[in-house]
Structure formats: structure tokens, C-alpha cells
Amino acid sequence: MAKKSKSSKSTPPKKKVSLNLSKQNKIILGSLIMLFSVALFFAFISFFFTWQDDQSLLSEFSNRNQEAKNLLNKFGAGISHFFVYKGFGIASLIFTFLFFVSGLRLFLSLKDTGLLRKWIWGLVFIIWISLTLGFFAEKRPLLGGLVGYEMNDFMQDYVGKLGVILLLLFGLIVIMVRLFKLTPDHLTAYYQKKKSSLSKEFEDDAAETYSDEEIEALIKKEEKQKVIDTYTHKKDIPAMETQRETKAEAKPETKTIITKDFEVTIPVEEEVIEEELPMQVEKIVEEGEETDNLASKLVEDYGEFDPTLELGNYKFPTIDLLDQHGVTGGITINQEELEENKNKIVETLKNYKIGIAQIKATIGPTVTLYEIVPEAGVRISKIKNLEDDIALSLAALGIRIIAPIPGKGTIGIEVPNKNATIVSMRSVITSSKFQKAEMQLPIAFGKTISNETFVVDLAKMPHLLMAGATGQGKSVGLNAVLTSLLYKKHPAEVKFVLIDPKKVELTLFNKIERHFLAKLPNSEDAIITDNTKVIHTLNSLCIEMDNRYELLKMALVRNIKEYNVKFKARKLNPNDGHMFLPYIVLVIDEFADLIMTAGKEVETPIARLAQLARAIGIHLIIATQRPSVNVITGIIKANFPARIAFRVTSKIDSRTILDAQGADQLIGRGDMLYTQGNDVTRIQCAFVDTPEVAKIVEFIGSQRAYPDAHLLPEYEGDESGTSLDNNITDRDALFRDAAEVIVIAQQGSASLIQRKLKLGYNRAGRIIDQLEAAGIVGPFEGSKARQVYVSDMAALEVIFNNEKK
Numbered sequence: 001m002a003k004k005s006k007s008s009k010s011t012p013p014k015k016k017v018s019l020n021l022s023k024q025n026k027i028i029l030g031s032l033i034m035l036f037s038v039a040l041f042f043a044f045i046s047f048f049f050t051w052q053d054d055q056s057l058l059s060e061f062s063n064r065n066q067e068a069k070n071l072l073n074k075f076g077a078g079i080s081h082f083f084v085y086k087g088f089g090i091a092s093l094i095f096t097f098l099f100f101v102s103g104l105r106l107f108l109s110l111k112d113t114g115l116l117r118k119w120i121w122g123l124v125f126i127i128w129i130s131l132t133l134g135f136f137a138e139k140r141p142l143l144g145g146l147v148g149y150e151m152n153d154f155m156q157d158y159v160g161k162l163g164v165i166l167l168l169l170f171g172l173i174v175i176m177v178r179l180f181k182l183t184p185d186h187l188t189a190y191y192q193k194k195k196s197s198l199s200k201e202f203e204d205d206a207a208e209t210y211s212d213e214e215i216e217a218l219i220k221k222e223e224k225q226k227v228i229d230t231y232t233h234k235k236d237i238p239a240m241e242t243q244r245e246t247k248a249e250a251k252p253e254t255k256t257i258i259t260k261d262f263e264v265t266i267p268v269e270e271e272v273i274e275e276e277l278p279m280q281v282e283k284i285v286e287e288g289e290e291t292d293n294l295a296s297k298l299v300e301d302y303g304e305f306d307p308t309l310e311l312g313n314y315k316f317p318t319i320d321l322l323d324q325h326g327v328t329g330g331i332t333i334n335q336e337e338l339e340e341n342k343n344k345i346v347e348t349l350k351n352y353k354i355g356i357a358q359i360k361a362t363i364g365p366t367v368t369l370y371e372i373v374p375e376a377g378v379r380i381s382k383i384k385n386l387e388d389d390i391a392l393s394l395a396a397l398g399i400r401i402i403a404p405i406p407g408k409g410t411i412g413i414e415v416p417n418k419n420a421t422i423v424s425m426r427s428v429i430t431s432s433k434f435q436k437a438e439m440q441l442p443i444a445f446g447k448t449i450s451n452e453t454f455v456v457d458l459a460k461m462p463h464l465l466m467a468g469a470t471g472q473g474k475s476v477g478l479n480a481v482l483t484s485l486l487y488k489k490h491p492a493e494v495k496f497v498l499i500d501p502k503k504v505e506l507t508l509f510n511k512i513e514r515h516f517l518a519k520l521p522n523s524e525d526a527i528i529t530d531n532t533k534v535i536h537t538l539n540s541l542c543i544e545m546d547n548r549y550e551l552l553k554m555a556l557v558r559n560i561k562e563y564n565v566k567f568k569a570r571k572l573n574p575n576d577g578h579m580f581l582p583y584i585v586l587v588i589d590e591f592a593d594l595i596m597t598a599g600k601e602v603e604t605p606i607a608r609l610a611q612l613a614r615a616i617g618i619h620l621i622i623a624t625q626r627p628s629v630n631v632i633t634g635i636i637k638a639n640f641p642a643r644i645a646f647r648v649t650s651k652i653d654s655r656t657i658l659d660a661q662g663a664d665q666l667i668g669r670g671d672m673l674y675t676q677g678n679d680v681t682r683i684q685c686a687f688v689d690t691p692e693v694a695k696i697v698e699f700i701g702s703q704r705a706y707p708d709a710h711l712l713p714e715y716e717g718d719e720s721g722t723s724l725d726n727n728i729t730d731r732d733a734l735f736r737d738a739a740e741v742i743v744i745a746q747q748g749s750a751s752l753i754q755r756k757l758k759l760g761y762n763r764a765g766r767i768i769d770q771l772e773a774a775g776i777v778g779p780f781e782g783s784k785a786r787q788v789y790v791s792d793m794a795a796l797e798v799i800f801n802n803e804k805k
């Protein structure tokens with residue numbers, strides 16, 4: 001038995017045919033089918049007595065004056081005539097059973113009752129009975145029905161009477177073996193059991209000839225037999241099965257006794273019961289897998305949780321809101337220009353004694369890539385060293401030399417086209433690559449040099465750094481990102497936190513505040529423009545991140561995707577604080593501005609978010625005009641592997657943002673380089689104009705919205721603006737000594753501590769901050785020394801003693 005359960009576990013669960021009915025509908029349909037089966041039953045029974053009287057009425061079904069004798073009147077007569085007379089005869093009664101069982105299954109929402117098997121065997125049985133009765137009771141057509149009669153007739157024409165008898169016998173064997181599991185093994189086992197119980201009776205009679213141990217063993221055996229008997233009588237199946245299992249393990253030789261067929265045949269010996277030792281068997285309490293059962297039941301009753309249901313009628317923005325920007329037929333190839341550029345490249349390289357074996361051009365929207373295979377023997381390092389000279393000789397702005405193209409072994413020279421083609425947002429949104437993208441946060445940036453739509457998943461980046469000199473296409477790039485997400489995501493799935501210190505770039509998105517934006521509670525505008533609010537929002541996002549991690553921990557999942565899948569499957573209880581988690585995309589325009597004014601206060605939470613937020617669905621997009629090292633600090637850079645560079649003004653800037661040069665060679669107007677690790681891809685950013693964005697947000701904004709923007713957790717900021725923390729455990733080891741030095745000298749200066757305690761400036765500065773937090777010295781007062789609030793050592797002692805408590 002144990003074996004059986006094991007094997008059933010290993011097979012994958014069968015796919016159920018589900019009608020997807022709600023519980024109420026199942027009850028209604030189930031009861032209808034059950035009642036129908038009852039009606040059929042009575043109609044069939046009464047048909048056997050009234051069929052002759054009612055037969056003439058069958059042709060006058062619509063005549064209301066005629067009345068049938070069947071219990072269910074004309075309906076009963078008609079349907080019985082169909083099933084019994086024209087169908088399978090008396091065997092049709094099995095249909096009533098099958099209908100009833102089907103109805104009951106629906107009514108009770110039972111699963112895995114083997115209904116299909118019942119129907120198949122039911123039909124086999126019906127046909128067999130109908131055939132048998134048709135053969136043996138030829139004179140009584142009602143018993144076998146027309147089907148039985150006709151099929152017999154047909155079969156006899158081919159195999160004769162004996163043949164039909166043999167076929168019926170074969171049918172009987174099939175039914176016995178497959179349906180009732182009656183095999184010769186079972187018959188032999190049954191025979192042996194009978195024999196052993198008979199011989200046992202004989203042995204009982206001759207008990208005096210046994211030794212003491214044998215008698216004891218026999219008594220034990222009898223007791224066990226009694227237990228089985230008792231259980232068989234009580235019909236306590238689960239307990240019996242457990243007992244059977246232990247018995248089987250302890251005494252394998254008695255295994256045959258406990259096979260299924262013998263459960264009911266074990267004889268009850270009255271005289272043994274008198275000596276029976278009463279044994280109480282604890283009822284086995286089955287432990288239910290509550291969450292799973294409950295979840296599947298919930299899903300069965302209500303379907304999977306649908307986060308979009310609250311705005312069920314939300315319409316995604318339509319394609320016609322986007323403009324073609326004059327481009328309809330893709331890129332036009334200018335043969336002359338191609339030829340001219342090719343000649344120039346060949347000439348230039350020849351000047352440096354570099355022969356070309358092969359040259360190939362790939363025309364992109366803004367630049368054409370000439371791929372060169374140098375002649376054998378030319379060292380690539382030579383070409384690499386000549387990069388600047390070649391660019392100069394070609395005398396065109398925006399030339400980039402890639403030597404070699406990673407993974408190809410060729411050298412690439414990108415030359416700008418004379419007439420750049422605008423890549424419209426419309427063309428990338430309608431591309432099948434974007435439309436079919438199965439990504440969590442798909443973004444269509446534009447087109448690559450080979451004119452392929454470039455689509456990436458923001459969730460995989462997981463954060464993006466964008467830089468570029470003013471007027472090179474950063475704002476358009478940000479709009480392309482936001483537009484991509486608006487075209488792909490429902491308001492329930494993604495929320496934006498928009499930070500716009502310039503106050504003009506992102507204001508348009510105010511219109512979709514209640515659909516797509518997230519904000520701090522009690523704040524008026526969802527788009528954040530002032531620095532204090534930025535700091536509060538970033539810290540609030542850190543709290544949101546911690547909260548989300550807590551939820552993930554409770555749900556035993558590793559990331560937001562798994563969490564939401566589990567939540568949709570109703571395996572997480574909203575009463576425990578679980579909820580569907582939308583992705584949060586934080587967009588910061590003009591990051592340089594922010595870091596210059598707020599420094600560490602924004603850098604710390606941003607670094608924290610960037611390091612930890614990927615798993616919980618918070619993604620950062622930071623744009624800056626000034627990609628200098630004091631803006632894009634090491635810590636920020638380390639956490640933003642995905643970077644975009646629009647045209648920058650210097651090679652240093654290019655290195656700061658990409659760790660490679662090239663961004664200074666771009667031609668502007670959305671020409672950009674994208675890197676996510678090693679490879680650098682040149683892309684023409686899709687162009688989406690402000691009026692288009694206005695139309696999209698208008699389209700979304702005019703639809704029914706949530707009552708408010710998505711609210712972020714409250715952040716109780718430190719109003720003084722400093723982050724002084726009077727945490728005793730975090731204090732410097734020399735804190736006390738420093739306090740004494742300061743109190744004795746009555747002079748609050750870091751340099752005094754430095755001198756007296758022989759410390760470095762940084763450590764002394766930290767101690768001074770800690771003394772301020774402890775209320776021993778006053779705040780920083782520029783060139784003057786800080787005020788000392790503690791007058792003497794006794795007062796200082798009191799402070800320390802109080803702190804200890």
C-alpha cells in the first residue's frame with residue numbers, strides 16, 4: 001500500500017477538464033442534473049408498465065388534449081421511448097445512475113471522482129446488457145431495446161449464434177477483469193484464505209498438543225485477527241489501513257490476509273470475542289494542508305486574483321496618439337553617399353598602409369556602419385592606435401571606430417548619414433519585438449545601427465543612468481522610457497515616482513497622477529520638485545523597500561515576480577498584510593542639481609535603493625547633464641550597470657559615464673550609446689514629442705482613476721536637517737575622554753581633541769558630532785569654537801550616570 005501511494009505521488013497531476021463555473025452555478029447545474037436523473041428514473045420505471053398504452057401518443061406530442069399514462073406524462077413517455085424502446089432497454093436505467101453521480105459531483109464541487117471512468121464503463125455495461133438481453137430475450141424487445149435487438153441481428157448474420165455467445169462471454173470477462181478486478185490470482189488467494197481459516201479451526205481443536213510458546217504465539221495471532229475483525233465491523237477504514245500497514249510490516253507472511261478482497265470475508269468468531277482485550281484506538285486526525293487547499297478552493301470559486309480589476313475598463317493608449325514624424329517607409333539608401341564613404345575609408349587606410357580585404361556596410365537610421373576585414377598581417381592594434389587620425393582623415397563629425405567589433409573579428413567604422421532618419425516612437429511601439437516582448441518592464445529605446453528595434457527590460461537592468469550634454473536628447477529619452485511603459489503596463493502594475501528639479505520636464509505627467517504616480521501621504525503634488533521633499537521621498541522609498549522585503553520574507557519568496565504570482569494564486573492572505581505589489585520606477589531628472597544641493601542626504605538613500613531594491617521591484621532611472629565624478633560618484637556608478645550616454649562634451653565625461661570613450665563622438669539629437677556591462681551599442685533614440693506625450697497622458701487621464709495616487713509610506717524626517725544620532729553603542733571608544741577634555745577646557749573644538757588625544761581630524765570631527773548629539777557641546781558656529789553646555793566634571797558625571805540607566 002505504501003508503495004502504491006508513493007507511485008501515485010511521483011506521477012504528475014492529471015490536467016482536469018474544468019468548466020470554470022462559480023460555486024453557485026455548480027450547485028444550480030448539479031441539482032438540475034440530479035433532478036433530471038430522478039425524473040428519468042421514474043419515467044423509465046413507469047414506462048415498463050405503460051408503454052403500450054402511451055405508444056399511440058408519441059406522434060401527438062404537441063396535442064394538449066392527449067394525456068399519457070407515464071408518471072411524467074408525455075415527456076416521460078417520449079424520453080423513455082427514446083432511451084428504453086429505441087435505445088438500450090432495461091439497461092437504460094444505468095443512465096439515471098450516471099446522471100445522478102454527475103450531478104452530485106457538480107453539486108458538491110467534488111474533484112477526482114473518476115467520473116469519466118464511470119461513464120465509459122457505464123456505457124460498456126449498458127451495451128453489454130442490451131446485447132445479452134437482446135440475444136436471450138428476443139421475444140421481449142423492451143428488455144434489450146432496439147439497439148440490442150438490431151445489433152444481435154447484425155452480428156448473427158456474420159458470426160452466427162455461437163459466435164454471438166462467445167463474444168458476449170468475452171465481453172463479460174473484460175468487464176469482470178477490468179471493472180471488478182476479478183483475476184485468477186484473486187480467486188486463488190480467496191481459495192487459500194478459505195482453506196487456511198478451515199485448517200485454523202482444526203488447529204484450535206488440537207491446541208493441547210502445542211508447546212507454551214506456540215500457544216502464546218497463537219493467542220497473539222488471534223488477538224490481531226480480532227482487531228482486524230473489529231475494524232471491519234466498525235468500517236473504520238483509515239484506522240484499519242494503518243493497522244494493516246503495521247501488521248504487514250511486522251509479519252510479512254500474513255500479508256495475503258489483509259488484501260482488499262478479504263476485508264469483508266474474515267469470519268467473526270464469537271467465542272474469541274469473549275476473551276477480547278479491550279483496546280482503544282485513537283482516532284487518526286489528518287493534518288490538512290490548509291493554505292494550499294484554501295488557495296485552490298479560493299481560485300476555483302473566484303478565479304485568480306486580478307490586480308487590474310479595480311480599473312477593469314482601463315483602455316491602453318492607442319497607437320494613433322503617436323505621430324509618424326514624416327517617416328513612413330523606413331530608411332532610404334543613398335547609393336552615392338555609400339560609395340563616397342567607402343572610397344574615403346579605403347583611401348584613408350591606404351595612407352596608413354592598411355590594406356582592406358573586405359568591406360561591408362550596414363545602414364542605420366543615423367549612422368552607417370562600415371565593417372572592414374583588414375588584409376592578412378595587419379595588426380588590429382595598429383588600427384586602434386590610428387583611431388584619431390582615421391577619424392580626422394574622414395573629416396566628419398560623429399565617427400566612431402570600433403576595433404575590433406566584439407565577437408566578430410572585424411573593424412567597425414561608424415559614419416553619420418547625411419540625412420538622418422528620425423526613429424518615431426510610433427515605429428518602435430508598433431514593432432512586433434516590443435509588442436511581443438514578454439518582459440516585466442519592457443522599454444523600447446529606439447533602433448540599433450542595423451535598424452533593429454532595441455527593447456530591454458528595466459527590471460533586468462535593474463537601474464539606469466542617463467547622461468548627456470544639454471540639448472542632446474535626454475528628456476526625449478526619458479519620455480521614450482515612460483511612454484514605453486504606459487503602452488505596455490496597466491496602472492495596477494507600475495507606479496512612477498517622478499523627481500523633476502527643473503520643474504518643467506515632467507509636469508505633463510501630473511494628469512495621470514491617480515493612475516500611475518506614487519507620492520508621499522499629505523503632499524499636494526505627485527511630481528517632486530523641491531529638495532526636502534526629494535530626501536523625504538527617497539527615505540520613504542527605503543521604508544517601502546524594507547516593508548516589501550518583510551512581505552517577501554513572510555511569503556517565503558525571493559523576488560517580487562514570485563511574490564505576485566503567489567498572491568494572484570490566492571496563496572497569501574491579505575489579512576496578514578499581503579497585497580499585490582506594483583513595480584515602482586523612480587525617475588530623477590537633473591540629478592547633478594540634486595547632489596550638489598543635498599549631497600550625502602540623497603546619495604545615501606539612492607545608493608541603498610540601488611543596492612537592494614532590484615528584488616522588490618523598485619527601479620531607478622537617473623538622468624544628468626553633468627556626468628562628472630562628483631555627481632556620478634563611485635558608489636552610484638557601481639550600482640548602475642546599465643548606462644546610456646547621449647552626446648557629451650569631453651572624452652572624460654564619456655569615460656565617467658561609460659567607462660569608455662565614444663560618447664563625445666556622437667552626433668546628438670538622440671544618438672546614444674547603451675551599455676549594460678561590457679558591450680556598447682549605438683542606438684538612435686526613438687523620438688516622442690511633447691504634444692504626443694500630452695495626448696497620451698490626456699487619453700489616460702480622462703479615464704476612471706483610483707481615488708488617489710499610490711501612497712508611499714510616511715517618513716518622519718529629521719526636521720533639523722542633520723543626521724545626529726545619539727546612539728550610545730555607536731560612540732567612539734574615546735568619547736568619554738574627549739568629553740572630559742572639552743569640559744575641563746570649556747572649549748568645544750575638534751582640534752583640541754585632536755591635540756590632546758592625538759587623533760586624526762576625521763575621528764575628532766566624528767567625536768565632536770557625537771558630543772553635540774549627547775547635548776554636551778552646541779552646534780557648529782563657523783570659525784568660533786562650539787559652546788560647551790556642561791559646566792564641570794560633576795555635571796558630566798551626572799549625564800553619564802543618567803545615560804547608563
Ligand SMILES: Nc1ncnc2c1ncn2[C@@H]1O[C@H](COP(=O)(O)OP(=O)(O)OP(=O)(O)O)[C@@H](O)[C@H]1O
Nearest residue numbers: 422469470471472473474475476669670685686687
Ligand atoms: N531621438 C531624437 N530624434 C530626433 N531628434 C531628437 C531626438 N531627441 C532629441 N531630439 C532633438 O533635440 C532636442 C533637444 O532634446 P531634449 O530636450 O531631449 O534635450 P535634453 O538633453 O533633455 O536637454 P536639456 O538637458 O537642456 O533638457 C529636441 O527638441 C529634438 O528636436
